Amino acid sequence: INDLMVALARAGKTVVRLKSGDPTIFGRAGEELARLAEEGVPVEIVPGISAASAMAAGLGASLTHRDHAQSVRFITGHSQRGGLPDDVNWAQVADPKTTTVFYMGGRLAGDIARRLMAQGLPAATPAVAVASISRPDETVWHGDLAALAGTGHNLPAGAPILLAIGGALTSWKAAALEMPRRERRAE
Secondary structure (H helix, E strand, C coil), rough: HHHHHHHHHHHHCCCCCCCCCCCCCCCCCHHHHHHHHHCCCCCCCCCCCCHHHHHHHHCCCCCCCCCCEEEEEEEEECCCCCCCCCCCHHHHHHHCCCCEEECCCCCCHHHHHHHHHCCCCCCCCEEEEECCCCCCEEEEEEEEEHHHHHHCCCCCCCCCEEEEHHHHHHHHCHHHHHCCCEEEECC
């Protein structure tokens, strides 16, 4: 991708690198921006809404509901090697007063849930997994950490998936199955 962007820019083309979701969160934007800067290619980033914000809006949920969570944390759902990140402080991530959103966490959802429960986050903590956020084929699963650790989320393989975990999702959970527009799967 980097080579192609540089080659097209050198050929006098206007290059648009269109990314869905969050271009500057857990993507390769840092590497791409560094390469373009090395080559003297001017760059403009046009912001959109984050995937986490799109997920919350689609769910009709607040990620920082005053009664449940005072902060939101974004964490990568896997390392460069494909497993859980080694350098995450899982004890801090298991904070019950924080909503945690895992980007690209679908494949390791069960491992993430088990790690959080091992660090003390209650098994009944609400969890939501959303595939293909804000697309016509968006699919939502909801349950709790125990369900996520046990059978997983049953969402489409290969789709971009965000996991949201935390007490702030409690208020959304009650009305989830009545919301139109998306296929809902409850565990």
